[in-house]
Amino acid sequence: MPTGRSGSPHPARRRCPPELKERAVPMVQEATEQSGESFGVITRVARQLGIGSESLRDWVGQARIDGGQRPGTRTDEAKRIAELEREVREVRRANEILKAA
Known part of the structure; x- marks a missing residue:
């Protein structure tokens, strides 16, 4: 190998x-x-x-x-999806912080 x-x-x-x-x-x-x-x-x-x-x-x-x-996910769509997923993670993290406060 x-x-x-x-x-x-x-x-x-x-x-x-x-x-x-x-x-x-x-x-x-x-x-x-x-x-x-x-x-x-x-x-x-x-x-x-x-x-x-x-x-x-x-x-x-x-x-x-x-x-x-x-058919399939275009490159620009994949980038946009990744950006939105990152944004959702940040919002969820912020919400958890606010709930804990």
Whole structure:
């Protein structure tokens, strides 16, 4: 089983720069259009860019959701939901403090 530097069973996750995502997704779309097939395109592009194929697959899937080509939660909606959940936690915490006073 491969280990990361810390000896854990999984290598440390490193975040890819947004520019890489912005470049990789159109590369997959372009390669799919050129070949007329989608099989193997993500793996090939991921290998060319030195990134994980599953990461790229997730990015492409999210881009399709954001573009309305697939159902799902858009990126902007997910951010808004996270903000609202954070706000609810803060309000609940404040309410608990007020109840205790």
